[in-house]
Amino acid sequence: MVALVEERLDSGARGRVHRHAAECPACRELLVAVMRSQSCPGPLDAPLPPCGPAAARTWTPPGVLDEFHLVRLLGRGGMGAVYLAHDTSLDRLVALKLSVALEPDTSTLDSFAIEARAIARIKHPNVVTVFRAGQVEGRPYLVYEYVDGKSLAELALPLPWRYALDIALGLARGLRAAHQRGVLHRDVKPGNAILDADGSIKLLDFGLAAFVGTDRSKPWAVPGVVGTPRYMAPEVRLGAPATPQSDLYALGLLVYELCTGRVPHVRASGADRVAAALVPLVDLVPGVDLDFAEAVERCLEEDPSARFGRVDALCTALERLGARGQDAGFAPVRSAAIAETRP
Structure with missing residues (x-):
């Protein structure tokens, strides 16, 4: 498979x-x-969107949706399009996401509803803020804060590992906030994280999220194979339920890619198992902190029980490393530093 x-x-x-x-x-x-x-664009880097003849046809939105004036297209994804818009009621720029399929199917409509509910549960500086949800001509739209920056998928890789550490810590904090509110992201990847001009990082696109109870004494497991194949945890690829550990695997893979510019190829291992052909970070990243490498590679353990039990533990480990770096005189990541890595 x-x-x-x-x-x-x-x-x-x-x-x-x-x-x-x-x-x-x-x-x-x-x-x-x-x-x-x-059968859709981006077979390994895109989530699993609705496909078929209807998916190829798109609807053109009006220039004005309620109090929002569309300015320009920012990007398209499997579930819709995102526009820069002007909020005339508060005189501010926002990001407006809406379905542009001629006939939005049930999964698309559900995705918008899930995303609105998920982000509304979470209030954290490392998670994009949703302002409101609405409808136009029967199609849902969501209005977010506009982040003037670049997604991690747009950066020239590899990044210096200290910059990757700062990004990893921000994303881990955002993911921790989501898990604390009973939300599994299920599609953590570079394209779903955006680096602001001030160097802060935000997690976005909760359209494939799943809701679980916040009782930590009970196991969290959400059935269903969803997400982006390239960033799926091995057990999810094989049909096992998503868990906090599968979110952690995707986060570890993202950070590994930031540091090395590559994603380990997934290979078959026996009749019913998959494993990542993982080259240790110390072999690919000169001078990388050994504790940082160990934390990233622990997220990428094939056995979910060998990963961090919670994102809290990963945050603690990364915060300790970040504090150690500041004591040594290393500045946190800034947009100018990231810009230096671009060609």
């Missing part, structure tokens, strides 16, 4: 995968998710 994601199977092997999936519910669900992702 993993080789199928990487498009490394010949026709005979693909046939065997399909025959196995016909008899295995977990693999069948994953196969459907993979096929959906491969």
Whole structure:
């Protein structure tokens, strides 16, 4: 199944995968998710969006939605488009996300509702703020704070590991705030994190989030294969429920990519397992702090129980490293420093 994601199977092997999936519910669900992702743009870097003929046709929004005047398109994703807009009631710039499918399907409508509820639960400087939700011509839209910056997917990699540490700490804090409010993100990746002009980092796009109880004495597990295949935890790829540890895996993979400019290739390991061919950070990043490397690689353990039990523990480890760096005279990341890494 993993080789199928990487498009490394010949026709005979693909046939065997399909025959196995016909008899295995977990693999069948994953196969459907993979096929959906491969039939839309960005097979490994995009979440699993609705596909088909209707997905190719788009609706053009009016220039004015309630008190919001659209200024320009900022970007498109699997679930809709994001525009820079002017909020005339408060005279400020905002980001407005709306569905642009001619006939939005149920999953798209659900995604907007989930995202609005998820972000409304979380109030944290490392999570983008949602201002309001509305509808135009039967299509949902969400209004967020406008972050004037770059997504991590737009940065020239690799970054110096100290900058990656600062980013990792901000994202870990944002993810901790989400988990504390009973929200699993389920799609942590560079494209869903944005670096503000002042150097602060924000987690965004909770359209695939899942809600769980905030009682930490009970296990958190949300069934369903969703997310971006490239950043899925090994157990989720195999159909296991999403957990806080699968969010941690994705965060660790993101930070590993920031430091090295690469994502480890997922490989098959035995009949029913997957594993990442992980090259240690110390072999790829000269001078990297050994404790930082250990924290990142712990997030990437194949066995979820070997990862940090909670994001709180990762935050504590990164905060200790950050404080140690400040004592040594290292300045925190700033936009100018990030700009220096671009060609």
